[in-house]
Amino acid sequence: MTILAKPWLWSWLAAAAAFALILGLTGGRGAGELAYAALSFGAFAAIVGLGQMLVITLGPGNVDLSIPATMTLAATLALKAMGGEPGTAFAGLAIALGVGAAAGIANYALIFLLRLPPIIATLAASLVYQSLAIWSNRGLRIKPPEGLADFATGRFLGMPNVAWVGLALAIAVWVLLERAVAGRWLLATGQNLRAARLAGVPVELVRACTYVAVAMFAALTGYLLASFSGGAALNMGAEYLLMSIAVVVIGGSSIAGGNSNVPGVWGAALFMFLVVSMLNSYGAGAGARNVLTGAIIIAIVIAASTRRART
Amino acid sequence: MSDHESRPIVALVDAARHFGPVRALDGVSLAVNPGDCIGLVGHNGAGKSTLVNLINGGFAPTSGTIGFGVGETALAAGVRSVFQELSLCPNLTVAENLRISHTSLSGLNWRRAARAEIRQSLDTIFPGHGIDADAEVDTLSIAQRQMVEIAIGFAPRGSMARLVILDEPTSSLDAGIADQLLTHVGRFCAGGGAVIFISHMLGEVFEVASRIVVLKDGKVVAEGEADDFTRKGLVDAMGHVAPEAGDVAVTAREFGPEILRTGQGLAARKGEIVGLSGLAGHGQAEALAQLYLSQSSAWRADRTARAAFVAGDRQRDGVLPLWSILRNISISVLRQCARGGLVERQAEAGIAENWRRRIGIRTYDVTNPILSLSGGNQQKALFARALASPAPVVIMDDPMRGVDVGTKQDVYAMIRDEAAKGRTFLWYSTETEEVCQCDRVFVFRNDEISAELSGADITEEKILQASFAMQEAS
Incomplete structure (x- = not known):
């Protein structure tokens, strides 16, 4: 009863079911490889998903649609600065995170100073970020430094390094939300902004930090993804727009805000990768794959909301 | 009198409602006849709201039965509820809110019919109310919203209201408006309607009720004609030892230096209990919210907050x-x-x-x-x-809405205690009795301070005078 009431359980069950369906098709071969691939690709979705979860927790209307552009811009600038030279990995990381922080501050400035709805503000800003990336990239495809590429594609104790990064961030976010004063402030703000303000919560500080955090999570993902795939590409972030929102919703966080769910994000990230590979292994084309992915997301949102309505 | 009019409008036999292990209502029998005005009292959590929800069909009883004089459902029987938690849609107009519970209003011109009906109902209950039927509800003050909610409850809405349940109807109304309501309740019952009147203000219950039912821990512990109860007997039956309010003579106390003063002229000294009064909706709540916002920051949280806020509109301003x-x-x-x-x-x-x-x-x-x-x-x-926060200033925006008599006395004592230790309280209340416990009172009219009273000048009469004074002059 108590374990069944945990909303994160469902995304993990769904991931396990998708995993089993694929293995059913292959007759059980390649289980290790599949799990490894799911952890590698799932990590990227999980990291952007954690950031998006924090923003969605801020309450209705809060969402960051500039995640793909921020990923691309951060990756492009970082790889350009590193120029493939060895020993520049940390400088590149600092640049990526700096780009993320700047994008987050810019997003929040638009929201706070111009009073734009976050959807409009982040979407408009993302056009600027994407243009900057195009302008600075000019069609170049710069390879990441070798050591960094090795790290991004490497493994430790049998698990991909990027998954370790994603796990560490998940634990950090979980501690923040469950134990830290700042996390309480975030959750209170998401439930009722006015009540939180009148209870002494510095709500604008909370909102600013959250928008900066999501952009930095996106920048880090861009940096890791570019290193993982051998260079930045202008469309590298495209699929992470829907992905970041889907993993939050499937993971069991409330779209209405004030309630977030860290383990669910990871389960949902694995599930999303496994669904796509399942459809691939059943021979579905790109079009059918997109339709089915969309249908699955809708089905899960409906299932999640009816479950909540009953309790 | 035809046969069904003499039958009870609603009759509960041994009705119970449990929420898991919590016995919110533990076997209650009650019959409401036409012409009855039942005063329902009990402390917080005694089961009053649960009883209301059983009668109006919000909950099904866990055991026992509920029967209606006419029809099968509460709706068909003409049972209407006016809730303590205001339940209007804030983004709709007053007339549109009437339409929500008046499903037979249809056709192209339903808005006109709705406007006419709500206007008529408001005019009957609250003459001179000044509420526009086309105003959106979120532009109304909390008192006006409560008036609209009550007017919708009494409106005919295609059939006829036979039993209207009023749950804390006067909690945000000032004395004048509350009197209009009580008068209307009397009129309604004399005309063969019935009312269940739930209130913590025992004076109002005695004024309006013909019969009083006392709930405690989900059971009826006392029931009888209103004339058979005394105020003290009622409080004893509710089971809370309440000290008499009269013995708290306001003794002159020493205060510290003035620690805040607003542009409006609102001022407070260290250790002082400052009251805000006047008719509801004349800018007191806004003044307090502004004061709190100016004393705190949306960007910084000091280790020790300078002020703490107690919300009156708890859904909007308080509860997470x-x-x-x-x-x-x-x-x-x-x-x-x-x-x-x-x-x-x-x-x-x-x-x-x-x-x-x-x-x-x-x-x-x-x-x-x-x-x-x-x-x-x-x-x-x-x-x-x-109160748990160490803030030196506590700002309270009509904080006693829906709080029972016993707890009020406890909280008054707590406030006096904390004030004696040097905390400052700013306290807006729609109840003059509460305001009279303050060391200094600012009376508001039309968003401005119309009088500042202190010491022996704080009387109900002077407060009322200041609330209306300028109105007479103009």
């Missing part, structure tokens, strides 16, 4: 609905029970448990959701939130 009672209480004191940015949960639980006992929040476990509490108990949790 997804959280437990514990987290709702501790949100303003997190900085005091944290180390290295992390909340010390032992300390936090200690604070919440301590305040649960001190202020008597009726729950056996503070980790229960805040929404599991009755309205008055939620209000107590908000009190605990503010």
Whole structure:
């Protein structure tokens, strides 16, 4: 009863079911490889998903649609600065995170100073970020430094390094939300902004930090993804727009805000990768794959909301 | 009188409602006849709201039966409810809100019919109300919203209201408007209607009720003609030892230096209890919210807040609905029970448990959701939130809405105690009796301070005078 009431359980069950369906098709071969691939690709979705979860927790209307552009811009600038030279990995990381922080501050400035709805503000800003990336990239495809590429594609104790990064961030976010004063402030703000303000919560500080955090999570993902795939590409972030929102919703966080769910994000990230590979292994084309992915997301949102309505 | 008019409008036989292990209502029998005005009293969490929800069909009884004189359902029987938690849609106009519960209004011109009906109802109950039927509800003050809600309850809405349940109807109304309501209730019952009147203001209950039912812990503990009860007997039956309010003679006390003064002229000294009065909706709540916002920042949280706020409109300004009672209480004191940015949960639980006992929040476990509490108990949790914080100034926006008599006395004592220790209170109340306990009173009219009273000048008469004075002059 108590374990069944945990909303994160469902995304993990769904991931396990998708995993089993694929293995059913292959007759059980390649289980290790599949799990490894799911952890590698799932990590990227999980990291952007954690950031998006924090923003969605801020309450209705809060969402960051500039995640793909921020990923691309951060990756492009970082790889350009590193120029493939060895020993520049940390400088590149600092640049990526700096780009993320700047994008987050810019997003929040638009929201706070111009009073734009976050959807409009982040979407408009993302056009600027994407243009900057195009302008600075000019069609170049710069390879990441070798050591960094090795790290991004490497493994430790049998698990991909990027998954370790994603796990560490998940634990950090979980501690923040469950134990830290700042996390309480975030959750209170998401439930009722006015009540939180009148209870002494510095709500604008909370909102600013959250928008900066999501952009930095996106920048880090861009940096890791570019290193993982051998260079930045202008469309590298495209699929992470829907992905970041889907993993939050499937993971069991409330779209209405004030309630977030860290383990669910990871389960949902694995599930999303496994669904796509399942459809691939059943021979579905790109079009059918997109339709089915969309249908699955809708089905899960409906299932999640009816479950909540009953309790 | 035809046959069905002499039958009870609603009759409950041994009706019970349990929520898990909580026996919110534990076997109640009650018949409401045409012409009855039943005063329903009991402390917070006694089961009053649950009883209302059984009668109006909001909950099905766990056991026992509910029968109606006419038809099968509460709706068909003409049972209407006016809730303590206001239930209007804020984004719709007054007339459109009437339409929601008046489903037979249809056709192209339904808005005109709705406007006429709500206007008529408002005019009958609250002559001179000044509410526009086309105003959107969120532009109305909380008192006006309550008036609209009451008017919708009494409106014919295609059939006829036979039983109107009023749950704390006067909690945000000032004395003049409340009197209009009580008069209308008397008229309605004399015309063969029935009313269940729930209130913590015992004076009103005695004024309007023909029969009084006392609930305690989900059971009827006393029932009888209103004339057979005395105020003291009623309080005793409710089971809360309340000290007489009369013995708190306002003694002249020494205050510290003036610690705040607003552009409007609102001022307070250290250790002083400052009251805000006047007719409801004349800018008192806004003045207090502004004062709080100016005393705190949306960007910074000081280790020790300069002010704490107790909301009156608890859904809008106070309760964090997804959280437990514990987290709702501790949100303003997190900085005091944290180390290295992390909340010390032992300390936090200690604070919440301590305040649960001190202020008597009726729950056996503070980790229960805040929404599991009755309205008055939620209000107590908000009190605990503010009093637990070390803020030197406590700002209270009509904080006693829906709080029972016994708890009020406890809270008054707590406030006086804290004031004696040097805390400053700013207290807006729609009840003159509460305002009269203050050391200094500012009376508001049309968003301005029309009088400043202190010491022996604080009387109901002078407050009323100042509330209306300029109106007469103009």
